[in-house]
Amino acid sequence: MLTLNIILLFLCVTTYGLARVSMSTSNFVIPVEAKPYCPGSSDKASIFIANNVQLQSKFYGAVSPANTCTTCPNGKANYYDSAAEDEPHGTPPLEAIGSIAAVNCTNMCICDTAGDCYTPTGYDVVITFWPYCSDGKCGTYVQIRANSDSSGFVSTTTGSLTFTAGAQVAPNYDFKPFTDPSYIYAATVSCEGCVASSCRTTSS
Ligand SMILES: *[C@@H]1O[C@H](CO)[C@@H](O)[C@H](O)[C@H]1NC(C)=O
Numbered sequence: 163m164l165t166l167n168i169i170l171l172f173l174c175v176t177t178y179g180l181a182r183v184s185m186s187t188s189n190f191v192i193p194v195e196a197k198p199y200c201p202g203s204s205d206k207a208s209i210f211i212a213n214n215v216q217l218q219s220k221f222y223g224a225v226s227p228a229n230t231c232t233t234c235p236n237g238k239a240n241y242y243d244s245a246a247e248d249e250p251h252g253t254p255p256l257e258a259i260g261s262i263a264a265v266n267c268t269n270m271c272i273c274d275t276a277g278d279c280y281t282p283t284g285y286d287v288v289i290t291f292w293p294y295c296s297d298g299k300c301g302t303y304v305q306i307r308a309n310s311d312s313s314g315f316v317s318t319t320t321g322s323l324t325f326t327a328g329a330q331v332a333p334n335y336d337f338k339p340f341t342d343p344s345y346i347y348a349a350t351v352s353c354e355g356c357v358a359s360s361c362r363t364t365s366s
Pocket residue numbers: 216218220262263265266
């Protein structure tokens with residue numbers, strides 16, 4: 163009787179084992195890593211902000227994002243409603259995404275939606291991001307302030323000075339509108355080197 167029980171138990175274990183093997187074989191799945199991707203938006207301005215970035219609200223404000231996408235590593239894509247005004251302004255309502263001083267962000271790099279990246283000319287550079295939509299195109303535009311008109315951002319690929327604080331001011335001393343080519347059309351920002359815009363954000 164004992165022997166029979168042992169044999170039955172053995173059979174049970176064997177059957178269970180075989181069942182498990184066939185089950186795990188039929189359920190075999192190749193692990194797929196989630197694609198680190200945040201979609202663009204046609205009615206929100208967006209930008210990927212690395213975790214090492216701290217936005218300041220001084221002068222132009224720091225509005226809250228309408229949505230956030232966290233599927234990209236080392237940061238998040240924030241989506242913002244468009245500012246009502248089409249140029250930088252320090253009068254209420256304050257509509258900026260926020261500001262960053264290069265002195266507080268020692269390896270600052272901004273990449274645009276075309277994948278070109280830019281670094282500041284010096285620690286005197288302070289930037290402000292503005293969300294703006296016009297003609298069905300929403301984007302995050304970079305206002306540049308610095309001690310001199312010729313300070314701004316240098317291309318990491320060509321090494322040439324491409325965007326300057328001075329170029330954003332019209333002859334009548336008003337700021338030019340965000341859609342002027344003197345503003346970087348930003349896709350990503352980081353304080354620890356350039357983040358390629360594989361985590362695509364702003365519509366282009
Ligand atoms: C640098 O960061 C500190 C701390 O967040 C902040 O108080 C200060 O205003 C920043 N500097 C500039 C020039 O924005």
